[in-house]
Amino acid sequence: MNFGEFLIRRADDMLELGLAHAAVVGGAVLISTLIGVALGVLTYQSERARETVLAITGSFLTIPSFALFILLLGPLGLGWKPVLFALVLYGLMPVVRNTITGLRGVDPAVVESAKGMGLSRRQLLLRIELPLAWPVIITGVRVTTLVLLGIAAIGAIVNGPGYGELIFTGLARVGTPVAVNMVLAGAVGVMILAVVFDLAFYTAKRLTTSRGIR
Amino acid sequence: MSHTPNAASGHADASVMIRLEELTKRFPGQSRSAVESLTLDILEGEIVVLVGPSGCGKTTTMKMINRIIEPSSGRIILNGEDVTSKNPDHLRRRIGYVIQQTGLFPHMTIGENVATVPKLLGWDAKRVSARVDELLTMVNMDPAEYRGRYPKQLSGGQQQRVGVARALGADPEVMLMDEPFGAIDPITRDRLQNEFLRLQSEVRKTIVFVTHDIDEAIKMGDRIAILQEGSRIAQYDTPERILTAPANDFVKDFIGAGASLKRLNLSRVRDIELGTWDTVTTADSAETAHSTLSSSEYSAVLVLDTDGRPVRWVTADDLRRIDGRSLDQIGSAPQAVVEPRATLSDALNELVAARYAVTVVVDEQGRYLGVIDFDQLNEAIRSMRSTAVAEARSEFAAHDSSQEGPS
Numbered sequence: 243m244n245f246g247e248f249l250i251r252r253a254d255d256m257l258e259l260g261l262a263h264a265a266v267v268g269g270a271v272l273i274s275t276l277i278g279v280a281l282g283v284l285t286y287q288s289e290r291a292r293e294t295v296l297a298i299t300g301s302f303l304t305i306p307s308f309a310l311f312i313l314l315l316g317p318l319g320l321g322w323k324p325v326l327f328a329l330v331l332y333g334l335m336p337v338v339r340n341t342i343t344g345l346r347g348v349d350p351a352v353v354e355s356a357k358g359m360g361l362s363r364r365q366l367l368l369r370i371e372l373p374l375a376w377p378v379i380i381t382g383v384r385v386t387t388l389v390l391l392g393i394a395a396i397g398a399i400v401n402g403p404g405y406g407e408l409i410f411t412g413l414a415r416v417g418t419p420v421a422v423n424m425v426l427a428g429a430v431g432v433m434i435l436a437v438v439f440d441l442a443f444y445t446a447k448r449l450t451t452s453r454g455i456r
Numbered sequence: 457m458s459h460t461p462n463a464a465s466g467h468a469d470a471s472v473m474i475r476l477e478e479l480t481k482r483f484p485g486q487s488r489s490a491v492e493s494l495t496l497d498i499l500e501g502e503i504v505v506l507v508g509p510s511g512c513g514k515t516t517t518m519k520m521i522n523r524i525i526e527p528s529s530g531r532i533i534l535n536g537e538d539v540t541s542k543n544p545d546h547l548r549r550r551i552g553y554v555i556q557q558t559g560l561f562p563h564m565t566i567g568e569n570v571a572t573v574p575k576l577l578g579w580d581a582k583r584v585s586a587r588v589d590e591l592l593t594m595v596n597m598d599p600a601e602y603r604g605r606y607p608k609q610l611s612g613g614q615q616q617r618v619g620v621a622r623a624l625g626a627d628p629e630v631m632l633m634d635e636p637f638g639a640i641d642p643i644t645r646d647r648l649q650n651e652f653l654r655l656q657s658e659v660r661k662t663i664v665f666v667t668h669d670i671d672e673a674i675k676m677g678d679r680i681a682i683l684q685e686g687s688r689i690a691q692y693d694t695p696e697r698i699l700t701a702p703a704n705d706f707v708k709d710f711i712g713a714g715a716s717l718k719r720l721n722l723s724r725v726r727d728i729e730l731g732t733w734d735t736v737t738t739a740d741s742a743e744t745a746h747s748t749l750s751s752s753e754y755s756a757v758l759v760l761d762t763d764g765r766p767v768r769w770v771t772a773d774d775l776r777r778i779d780g781r782s783l784d785q786i787g788s789a790p791q792a793v794v795e796p797r798a799t800l801s802d803a804l805n806e807l808v809a810a811r812y813a814v815t816v817v818v819d820e821q822g823r824y825l826g827v828i829d830f831d832q833l834n835e836a837i838r839s840m841r842s843t844a845v846a847e848a849r850s851e852f853a854a855h856d857s858s859q860e861g862p863s
Contacts, residue, residue: 274771303765310644345563349557349559349562350609351556351557351558352557352560352561352562353620354524354559355555355558355559355560356559356572357524357548357562358524358548358551358553358555358559358632359548359549359553359572359573359574359576359622359623359625360544360545360546360547360548360549360573361545361572361576362545370561373563374561374562374563435715451605451862452562452563452564452604454562454563454564454565454605454607454608455562455563455608
């Protein structure tokens with residue numbers, strides 16, 4: 243059986259695994275973005291605070307994913323929970339970093355004139371600073387998404403959802419004809435998801451960025 | 457009305473819009489105060505220019521008025537109300553703010569930019585949109601064309617027009633302008649300055665204007681505060697008085713060598729008495745012209761047409777070679793011609809290049825009114841100077857010795 247026939251026969255599986263993979267990554271990206279943007283907003287004005295938060299979120303990325311999933315088995319058990327939790331940790335750094343970079347990149351003259359017109363701190367942030375930093379922030383979210391799509395596959399080690407299942411099953415059957423097809427199918431599935439997410443981000447960035455700063 | 461900062465003398469209270477009392481700003485880690493105990497009254501409806509060398513504290517002073525920079529001590533009184541510790545956001549909505557880099561919001565359209573403060577104040581959409589169109593029209597920008605554009609689609613000069621319109625958004629009582637025309641090419645700057653002065657003659661705002669350029673200060677200011685290091689006032693006075701009666705060497709140095717020439721920018725041709733010149737009309741004969749010329753102290757007569765417009769300069773040489781032509785066909789065309797609203801500086805400019813060392817003054821219909829020569833300009837400068845000196849003397853005498861004079 244060649245790879246093409248394999249894909250056709252397992253099409254339902256591929257779709258189901260793909261949706262599960264996308265769901266867990268999508269959820270993790272959403273949570274990472276909310277937390278990451280909040281951390282960036284809270285820390286960008288103070289050098290010490292932003293260096294600290296970047297060091298901590300950066301250190302998460304150095305933990306080998308395999309180890310982290312297994313460590314989370316104890317408190318969170320098997321399934322999607324440890325995977326989601328680990329992905330959120332891995333996803334923070336690019337979002338935090340780009341949020342800080344974006345906010346610090348806003349023209350000081352724009353901020354000063356906004357203050358001078360009587361915008362409150364909150365209005366300044368929501369109406370001026372975040373919209374202007376948005377293209378940089380969404381680029382960070384996009385990087386996070388690509389990183390998490392890959393890491394999520396490893397989550398199958400703790401029975402996590404997604405294409406990792408194909409890869410790990412293939413690994414268990416190394417030497418049999420079907421093994422290569424399974425690993426290949428898992429890898430291709432992740433790549434297709436990456437392309438789909440990337441297109442989605444490209445569209446979202448265009449739609450959510452003002453014409454005045456494009 | 458006091459020309460020097462004198463918060464204690466209360467007689468001008470009704471028209472004081474901004475009063476700074478003992479205002480001081482010390483930045484952490486700096487031994488000297490950026491602004492040291494500045495006291496200054498700014499009258500309603502006037503443009504007060506803060507001018508001085510870089511580092512003198514003029515921008516810091518201005519930014520303390522809307523508390524972009526919080527004062528270390530002292531009080532800010534706006535229209536009789538102490539605003540030193542009021543909510544700064546509410547204070548700022550009452551004060552228009554224009555900065556050199558314009559600070560337009562790049563992600564918002566021109567219309568949205570101009571609408572900022574009215575929206576903050578909760579105006580309804582209809583009123584906001586009418587106001588935006590009104591303001592854009594006021595700064596000579598067609599609302600239909602520019603409302604929907606983004607800042608990056610405008611030239612520097614247009615951006616600063618929008619900056620001014622935005623600052624006028626909710627019709628504030630006070631405007632602060634920090635070198636608003638500083639980053640604009642000289643020709644556009646001159647036009648924006650003129651437009652702004654015209655606009656100000658309609659809106660009559662109280663304006664604090666910061667610049668390092670004394671020429672801009674003289675042009676824009678009803679009153680100029682020349683500041684030394686620590687925002688100490690070297691002189692606070694009208695442009696005329698600063699040019700004609702500088703209070704000290706610092707002011708003299710700051711004005712620079714061209715003070716007499718700058719003074720000529722302050723007076724207009726209509727303000728001085730015009731000289732006369734011998735004239736004939738195109739209907740006169742060559743003989744009449746000849747006899748006028750021979751009894752004249754000048755070497756040429758000015759030929760006017762039947763409506764009184766100058767058409768030719770005619771000399772004795774021209775008359776000798778007339779060969780039966782009429783007076784308007786000989787001689788040379790008058791070039792140095794100005795109208796009464798021209799400044800004396802314009803008149804001098806024409807005069808220097810003119811053939812007979814004289815500038816011809818005509819009314820709006822082009823009819824001859826008189827002439828200006830070097831003697832008259834010289835006389836005008838001398839009389840400006842003596843008026844200013846006399847004013848300074850009488851004021852000095854009128855105020856008792858407790859009055860703090862310009863240091």
